[in-house]
Each structure stands twice: as structure tokens, then as C-alpha cells.
Amino acid sequence: xxxxxxxxxxxxxxxxxxxxSLMLTISAQASEKVYGKFPVTLKGYSGSKxxxxxxxxxxxxxxxxxxxxxxxxxGNGKPNPKLKSLMMSYYSSKDAGRAIIAxxxxxxxxxxxxxxxxxxxxxxxxxxxxxxxxxxxxxxxxGPELVTFWIDKASSxxxxxxxxxxxxxxxxxxxxxxxxxxxxQAVDNYLDEKLSATKKPNNKPYxxxxxxxxxxxxxxxxxxxxxxxxxxxxxxxxxxxxxAKQKPEGFSIADFNGDGKIDLYKEMMxxxxxxxxxxxxxxxxxxxxxxxxxxxxxxxLISSAQGEILSDAxxxxxxxxxAIIEKNWQKTLAESVFKYAGSVYKDLKKIxxxxxxxxxxxxxxxxxxxxxxxxxxxFSLSLQTGRAKLGGDTxxxxxxxxxxxxxxxxxxxxxxxxxxxxxxxxQSSGIEEYMLHMLKVQKLxxxxxxxxxxxxxxxxxxDQMIKKLGDSSSxxxx
Amino acid sequence: MIVDWFYHEYxxxxxxxxxxxxxxxxxxxxxFAAMIGLAWSAFMSRHSWRYGLSQGIRKLFGxxxxxxxxxxxxxxxxxxxHGFLLxxxxxxxxxxxxxxxxxxxxHEVLPSGSAYFSSMPFWTVSVIYTLFLFVLDDFSxxxxxxALHRIPFLWAFHKIHHTAETLSPLTVYRTHPIEAVVxxxxxIIVQASCIALFVFIFGEKVDLVTIYGVNVLLFVFNxxxxxxxxxxxxxxxxxxxxxxxxSPAQHQIHHSIMRCHHGxxxxxxxxxxxxxxxxxxxxxxxxxxxxxxxxxxxxxxxxLFTLYVQPFVEASREVKILFRKLEEIKKDIINVT
Numbered sequence: 108x109x110x111x112x113x114x115x116x117x118x119x120x121x122x123x124x125x126x127x128s129l130m131l132t133i134s135a136q137a138s139e140k141v142y143g144k145f146p147v148t149l150k151g152y153s154g155s156k157x158x159x160x161x162x163x164x165x166x167x168x169x170x171x172x173x174x175x176x177x178x179x180x181x182g183n184g185k186p187n188p189k190l191k192s193l194m195m196s197y198y199s200s201k202d203a204g205r206a207i208i209a210x211x212x213x214x215x216x217x218x219x220x221x222x223x224x225x226x227x228x229x230x231x232x233x234x235x236x237x238x239x240x241x242x243x244x245x246x247x248x249x250g251p252e253l254v255t256f257w258i259d260k261a262s263s264x265x266x267x268x269x270x271x272x273x274x275x276x277x278x279x280x281x282x283x284x285x286x287x288x289x290x291x292q293a294v295d296n297y298l299d300e301k302l303s304a305t306k307k308p309n310n311k312p313y314x315x316x317x318x319x320x321x322x323x324x325x326x327x328x329x330x331x332x333x334x335x336x337x338x339x340x341x342x343x344x345x346x347x348x349x350x351a352k353q354k355p356e357g358f359s360i361a362d363f364n365g366d367g368k369i370d371l372y373k374e375m376m377x378x379x380x381x382x383x384x385x386x387x388x389x390x391x392x393x394x395x396x397x398x399x400x401x402x403x404x405x406x407x408l409i410s411s412a413q414g415e416i417l418s419d420a421x422x423x424x425x426x427x428x429x430a431i432i433e434k435n436w437q438k439t440l441a442e443s444v445f446k447y448a449g450s451v452y453k454d455l456k457k458i459x460x461x462x463x464x465x466x467x468x469x470x471x472x473x474x475x476x477x478x479x480x481x482x483x484x485x486f487s488l489s490l491q492t493g494r495a496k497l498g499g500d501t502x503x504x505x506x507x508x509x510x511x512x513x514x515x516x517x518x519x520x521x522x523x524x525x526x527x528x529x530x531x532x533x534q535s536s537g538i539e540e541y542m543l544h545m546l547k548v549q550k551l552x553x554x555x556x557x558x559x560x561x562x563x564x565x566x567x568x569x570d571q572m573i574k575k576l577g578d579s580s581s582x583x584x585x
Numbered sequence: 586m587i588v589d590w591f592y593h594e595y596x597x598x599x600x601x602x603x604x605x606x607x608x609x610x611x612x613x614x615x616x617f618a619a620m621i622g623l624a625w626s627a628f629m630s631r632h633s634w635r636y637g638l639s640q641g642i643r644k645l646f647g648x649x650x651x652x653x654x655x656x657x658x659x660x661x662x663x664x665x666x667h668g669f670l671l672x673x674x675x676x677x678x679x680x681x682x683x684x685x686x687x688x689x690x691x692h693e694v695l696p697s698g699s700a701y702f703s704s705m706p707f708w709t710v711s712v713i714y715t716l717f718l719f720v721l722d723d724f725s726x727x728x729x730x731x732a733l734h735r736i737p738f739l740w741a742f743h744k745i746h747h748t749a750e751t752l753s754p755l756t757v758y759r760t761h762p763i764e765a766v767v768x769x770x771x772x773i774i775v776q777a778s779c780i781a782l783f784v785f786i787f788g789e790k791v792d793l794v795t796i797y798g799v800n801v802l803l804f805v806f807n808x809x810x811x812x813x814x815x816x817x818x819x820x821x822x823x824x825x826x827x828x829x830x831x832s833p834a835q836h837q838i839h840h841s842i843m844r845c846h847h848g849x850x851x852x853x854x855x856x857x858x859x860x861x862x863x864x865x866x867x868x869x870x871x872x873x874x875x876x877x878x879x880x881x882x883x884x885x886x887x888x889l890f891t892l893y894v895q896p897f898v899e900a901s902r903e904v905k906i907l908f909r910k911l912e913e914i915k916k917d918i919i920n921v922t
Contacts, residue, residue, distance in 0.1 A: 456788075536696075537696065539692075539696035540696050542692070543689065543692040543693065543696065546688075546689065546692065547689065550685060550689075566685060566688070567789075568784050568788075568789045568791060569681075569684050569685060569688060569780055569781070569784055570681065572780045572784070572791065572792075572793065573680050573681055573684060573776070573777075573780060575792075575793055575795070575798070576776050576780075576793070577605075577607045577798075578607075578674075583608070583609055583610075583757050583758065583760075583768065
């Protein structure tokens, strides 16, 4: 068969067009799942910006949180005012020039920014911490008071750990801030009050001179607190996990613009999204996917209003998206409580089983126990910082089961904090009883939040065996 | 909606239960039972094996057995009860809830006993668990079965099963719905207690030894012709073995109308319970058995309405008698004091 020159040109043209169309389709599909850019819709905006998306302040707070967690583990076991002051500067001051302590460049995972100010200036965490009283700890402290109390304790603890009383401050501070700042600000502020008709309307700028409307920016700020990369909405749980852990394989996934550096503002994963992804990795849940989709759908809806005030129907739809975000975020926290209650149970089992002469083994198990307890306690308090109070007596039961401190191997447990900030201890009913409490915490998370990923499930063997024996309803006689 | 339920729930579940090796009356077991029954008839026949085989075929598949009025009632009850159980099962006590509650209760009562034997090898724990579950399940069947015979209120319902005059494997489903509920509760309680206890003592290592997903012991019991207990083939195990395992012939004695056979052989797989509690009756050679209930009006004994309603009438009568007796006792106490 012989093709003429004209036919060959025609054939090549058709082929090229087909390839170009395919590439356009792929790129369109990819951009469909990117949070931004969204055009400026604000009526009367005369500035030069073409993108209305902005959540730099939230990412700066993620970085402050990550850095604070690192600093909390720097103590040498003696009172250290300098360290305390440094930690407070990351928590409550708005100082310029604060270095990013975490996340930093790790091997081939190169991070673009080195200073918090390169993301956003004059940001702190204390101003955004849940102001209600924390009933899961003594003395009716507010959220900021509790974090400040822990910062003080962390600064004088050895690597942030008080092994006598059983507190791991980096974990307590970090996990609590995940709820008291990120979750609370997103679901109780930006996705709640600021979605009302009167607050931050869509036909006015969020603040004077801004390129975004009230509703656009409220929504973006909530998105920022979730902490997922803007282009990572369609990534699998596993891919997101690789980014959060700064794995070399995660770098190519995270580096969306291909500049060889990870922009913390747009390309990095932070704690709330990381935990959602870690549960989604099991394929039993879709928390991260649900949250990301709801954020994207909500933002599209706001953009589609073209800078006009949102109708009741539009706001009602927006509230539906907000409800999806809130529900899935709450479940993520409940999954974390479930997971660490299981870890604590396993640690206690190891402590119980280790012999008196196996000091190293026991010490290792105790270290893990204190760490996991800190994560459990932090997440359980976070779960209580949402928009609405937990139904029924859930919070009371959760706080009573976990207590103010872990039950130590000698059965002692912190039961109060005196006026000087010293822990008051008493004898508890023992670690076996406390193990039962952990099982009850897991059961509570199943009953109240219907958690599905169920990592470290200590009741799983019961469940599996029940399934194995099959259906009991039968009319078989003898 | 009803049509949808019928196809997707009822029919599907019914077909599944016929192939599910966890159910006694599934095809595989039935085929094995038929082979055992025919082999027994052929080789134990006092005449030629051919004659024995033909007798076996007649006893298992004969028109008078499979299409008798009694057997037809069995089939109808099977089909109706199946639907009834599907509808009421969601309201049963949750096995998960009961297991978890018992597990927590054990932790509270014996806090230091948790996972006490967790260092024991996996296979040992699994063997103990499988055996324990089988024995406990069988014992509970004995207790419930004996109670169904000895408590007049319960007997009113269990009697339905004993009105069968011809026995086929499907007679196992000739049950009043109330009795089916009793049996379901028994199963839930036994399984929940067993699981909770074993996970509490042995930790996460507990697993069931299974064949095709069925407890290996139950599988062997069903494969070895358990279905022949409801048949007209009197397989016996001999005087020693029949004190340990219930033979089909022994269960047929349980269905006999002869007075001396009443209240005997309540066991399901094991006869040790009957042996221990004095209700054992060994099989007898050359005894012709008639099945059913004596003095019961023939008319209506296989009528569905009667089978479903009559037990309620009799049970309410029993309750009245009980109350009357209680009143009399109360009066006697008052008179004495």
C-alpha cells in the first residue's frame, strides 16, 4: 500500500489533533480536582490579582504547630526559661523572623520556605485556640491556658516527657491543637457563623482591599486548616501519606509545579489531612476524599455566584457541604481516639507481661505507653472542641475513662493539679482496670461515631469470631 | 416491595441455606446421608443386599415418606418459618452486643485474668476452643430440648415437631415459630459466652478449626449422616458408642409413640448428657416404631392453621393452670399461717 504525500499529511494532522485533544482532556480532568485557581469575582475590584484563593495564614499556623511540636521535645529535664520563651513565641507571639523548625528539607524532599513569614506574617496559634473550658483536664482551664500550662511543663521535661506522671507533652500539645485550633476554627467558625446570611457576605470584600469576597475567603480559610495540598484532592490515601511523611516517592507527587521544591503553602500535607489519609489508606473509609470533594464543590458554588450575595438555596447547599466536612473531620478524630486507645491497651498488655528482670523491655513499653497515651488524650480533647457538644454523656464518659493522666505501672494516676501547677496523684484501681477502660473507649467510638477504619482494634477478634460462626437465626430442631 | 423482598431476601436466603455447609440440611450432607442410609440398608439386610437396597430406597425416597400428609406439612412449615425468621431476626438480641457485654463483664469480675494464657500456642488454643464450643453447644441443645419436653408451656409448642408421622431430613424444620425463636436465642447465648470467654482468657489467638468454614466437629457430625436421625433407617452404633454419640436409631426412639420411649434421648450429637442425666435409651433391634403423638386427633394434626394456632391455645391453658396452682399454694400458706 502506498500513501500519497497529501494523505500522509492528513493522517499526521488527524493524529496530532487526536493526541492534543487527549492531552487537553487529561489536563482538564487533573485541574478539575485542584483547589484553585478561582477567578476574582468581587464586584468593583480594581487590583491586579487574578486568583481569589488565599489561605496563607492557615498554612502558617500549621507550620507554627509543627515547629512547636518539635520544640516541645527539646527540654533537658531542668527548668529552661529560654526554651519556654521560644515555644511561646511560636504559640502566642507574632514575632517576625521565626524560623521554620518543621517541616524542613529532608534529604531529596526539598522545602521551599525556611521562615514562617515567607508564608504569612504576624500569625500565632493562641489567638485561634478554642476558648471554652476543657473539662477533660482539671481546674477548668481554657484551651490557651491548657496549652500554655503544657508548654511550661514541656520546657522543663526531659525531651518533653514526664515519665513519672506519664505525660508526653509534644504529643499532648500537638494533638490538642489539631482540634482546638484547626478543627475548631474550621467547623465552629468559618463553616458555621461565617456561612450565615449577615456575616461576611459574598457581595463585599472579606476585608478592605482584598481580592476575595467574604464567603470565598471564609471557605478558603476552612480549607487551609484542613491542610491538604491544593492539587492533592484526588490523590489516594497512600499518596498523601507519602507526602506527609516526606518520603522521596512523595516528592514527585507533591511537587505540582515541578520547580524542584515543595511549596508549603500549596504542595504540602499537614496533620488533619494526614490523619484522614492514614485511615483512608485502609480502603475502609473515604474521610479525606469526602472532605476534599466537599471543599471543592463548596468553593465552586461560591465562585458560580459571581460576586453576588448568596441566595438561601445556595447557602443551604453550602451548609450541606460544610456538614459533610464536619462529620468526616469529626470521624477522623474519633478514629484517632479509637486507634490510640488500642495502642494504649497493647502497651499495657506488654507492661503487664514483661518480667521483673526485663528492665529494658519494660522501659521501652512504658515509653511507648506514655507516647500513645498523650496522643489518645490529645485527640480525645480535640474531639470535644467541635461546633456542637458531643451527644449525650459521650464527653463525660470519654474523660472519665481516660482520666487526667495515664495509670502508671505502680497504679498511681494524676487526679488533680494544685494551685501551683503541681500534679496531685492518687492510687487508681490498677492497670487491668485501665485496660478495660481502653476497650470501653473503643466501644464508645464505635457506638457514638460509627468508626470504620478501626486501627488497633482490640475487639476485632470478637467480631471476626462472631462472623465466622455465622447466622444464629434458624428454625432447625432436634 | 414484597416481590422485591421475596426475590432478594427470602428466595436468595433460602437457596443459600440449602448449599451452606453451616446448615444441617444442605445438599452435600443430604447426599452423604443418602449414601450412608442406602449402604446400611443394603449391607445390614437379613435378605439379599439388593432387597435391602430397594427397601432403603423406599424408606428414603418412597412416595409414602416424601409426599405423605405429614411430610407435606413439614415443607409448608419450612417455607413459612423461613420467612418468619427473616422478618424477626433483626429484632433478636444482638450477638455482637451480648458478646462485647460479656467480654467487658469478665474484665470487671476478673480483672487480672485477662489474656492469662496468651502465651499458649495458637493451634492448642484453637483446638480447645473448637472442642469447647461444640460440647457447650451440644449441651445447651440437650438442656433446651429437655425443657421443651418437660415444661408444659414449652411442650405445647415443641409438640408440633412430634406430630410428624413420617420422618425425612426436612422434619428438622417442622417447628413452631416460637420454638425457632427459643433455639435462635440459645445459639446466640452459647456462641456469645464462648467467644467472650475464650478471647478474654486467650487473647487474640482464638480461632475456630474449620472445614469449608464450619466447625470441624460439626462438619464431621453432619457428614456422617446426622440427617438420618429424621428418617426411617434405624442406624445404630452399638451399646458402647451409643453412650457417647446419639445414633439415628436413638433419635427415632425419641419420636416413637411408645410410652417407654417418652422423654428419652434428648441429645443432638452427644448422648453423654442423656447417659449422665438418666434419659438415655439405647437402640433396639427388630422393634417397629410408630412416630407421632398418641391420642392426638388425626384430623387437623398436619393442618397449618392448627399447627400454628393450637400451641397458643394449649400454652395459654397451661399458664392458667399454673396460675391456679399458685393461687392454691398461696391459699394453703395463708391457711397454715
